[in-house]
Amino acid sequence: MVFPFSRRGVLAAGAFLALAACGDGGAAGVTLKVADQLHALKSSLDVAGEDRPEGYRIEWSNFVGGPPIIAAQTGGSVDVGWMAETPVIFAQAAGSPIKVVAVSQSATAEGSGFALVVKPGSPIRSVKDLKGRSVAYMKGTVLQYFVARLLEREGLSLDDIKPVQATGFGTGLLDKGAADAIVLTEPFLTQLEDSGKIRIIATGARPNTPGFMYLVASDAALADPAKAKAIGDLIARAARAQRWQRENVKKAAPAIAKRYNVDLDIAERIIARSPQHYTPIDAGVIAAHQDEADLFSRLGLIRGRLDTRKVFDTRYDAIVAAQEAGA
Numbered sequence: 154m155v156f157p158f159s160r161r162g163v164l165a166a167g168a169f170l171a172l173a174a175c176g177d178g179g180a181a182g183v184t185l186k187v188a189d190q191l192h193a194l195k196s197s198l199d200v201a202g203e204d205r206p207e208g209y210r211i212e213w214s215n216f217v218g219g220p221p222i223i224a225a226q227t228g229g230s231v232d233v234g235w236m237a238e239t240p241v242i243f244a245q246a247a248g249s250p251i252k253v254v255a256v257s258q259s260a261t262a263e264g265s266g267f268a269l270v271v272k273p274g275s276p277i278r279s280v281k282d283l284k285g286r287s288v289a290y291m292k293g294t295v296l297q298y299f300v301a302r303l304l305e306r307e308g309l310s311l312d313d314i315k316p317v318q319a320t321g322f323g324t325g326l327l328d329k330g331a332a333d334a335i336v337l338t339e340p341f342l343t344q345l346e347d348s349g350k351i352r353i354i355a356t357g358a359r360p361n362t363p364g365f366m367y368l369v370a371s372d373a374a375l376a377d378p379a380k381a382k383a384i385g386d387l388i389a390r391a392a393r394a395q396r397w398q399r400e401n402v403k404k405a406a407p408a409i410a411k412r413y414n415v416d417l418d419i420a421e422r423i424i425a426r427s428p429q430h431y432t433p434i435d436a437g438v439i440a441a442h443q444d445e446a447d448l449f450s451r452l453g454l455i456r457g458r459l460d461t462r463k464v465f466d467t468r469y470d471a472i473v474a475a476q477e478a479g480a
Contacts, residue, residue, distance in 0.1 A: 182379075183208065183380060185206075185387060186212045187212070187213055187232065188226075188233070188234035188235065189216070190215070190216055190219075192215055192412055193412070195213055196408050197398060198394050200398070201397040203390035203397075206387070209379070214231065219237060219239070219240030219293075219369075220240045220243065220244075226250075226251050227250060227371075233387065234368070235369075236366070236369060238253075238295060238298075238363070238366075239294050239297065239445065241367060241369060241464060242455065243293055243455065246456065250371060251370065252372060252375060252465065252466040253369055253466065254375070254388065254468070254469050255388045255473055256365055256367055256433075257367075257429045257432070258365055258430065259359070259429060264429075265356040265358040265364060265426075266342070267296060267336055267342060267356070268336070268342055268354070268355065268357065269334055269336055269337075269355045270336075271333065273349060275333065277333060277354065278354075281307050281309070286334060287315040287332045288314045288315070289319040289327070289334070290316070290335070292318055296338075299357050299362050301448060303355055317331060322337070322338045323341055324345065327351075339423050340415045343423050344415060365438070365441070365442070370384055392431035392473050396476065396477060398429075399428045402424050402425060406421045406424060407420070409423055432477070439461060443459075446461050
């Protein structure tokens with residue numbers, strides 16, 4: 154098995170880095186360096202009117218995948234990053250100096266923004282049919298956990314398939330016949346399902362994955378009182394923006410449509426398909442994260458068993474709870 158968060162893997166993942174730094178309002182002084190993916194966090198703040206922090210400024214950078222964000226945090230060029238949960242597991246195993254400071258989760262049991270898909274005429278009808286087949290996903294991300302989890306629930310493992318490393322989010326590998334099945338994310342998932350070009354085998358909805366997205370801060374940023382305060386404000390804004398998007402789908406849709414270059418009706422369906430809400434870091438969150446880490450340990454992808462309680466920082470829980478309560 155390849156250890157997907159090795160130093161070589163981080164450097165390779167860093168090749169996907171696409172910096173797009175820009176300063177947002179706020180007073181000069183403290184600058185919070187925030188790493189985004191596909192501009193998702195930034196556009197969420199923008200459309201909800203939460204993009205003008207006071208007392209600090211945000212310097213944005215845009216990445217593909219959580220592992221290179223954590224590499225940037227370890228190197229000191231990023232303070233806070235937005236990602237799914239899986240990269241944090243490999244980061245903790247590697248001793249990276251980061252902490253999860255806020256958690257967003259699917260607001261519905263069936264909500265998910267990704268799925269395992271095949272071509273409409275594929276003989277693959279279920280997860281069991283994946284045995285011996287080539288499956289494409291991005292290693293070191295939640296997409297890898299999703300595939301591993303699906304297989305384990307059917308008594309299989311990653312050793313029973315032919316993994317194919319995906320370097321993007323489209324259907325290129327499926328179209329070229331380089332993979333029998335792929336894990337597809339938005340906006341491609343909704344677009345291609347609508348057009349009848351794919352068939353869904355399983356989605357990332359619970360219990361296949363916990364549906365988490367994390368705000369992850371570097372230990373160095375958390376040790377800086379001014380940055381730690383700014384992180385708290387960013388979390389409050391992110392939580393309010395998430396709630397606003399759930400409650401104002403039609404108003405939020407134009408920003409999603411612009412981000413993904415899709416029609417408004419597709420944008421509305423993307424939001425409705427996977428509504429999110431921020432939640433305090435409680436025992437349930439930690440238990441789900443521990444279960445995921447334990448699966449990777451059983452697969453031999455991390456050494457030993459992690460105590461995942463150590464990677465969470467709960468100091469901002471009250472802020473999260475207040476925003477979701479509308480306080």
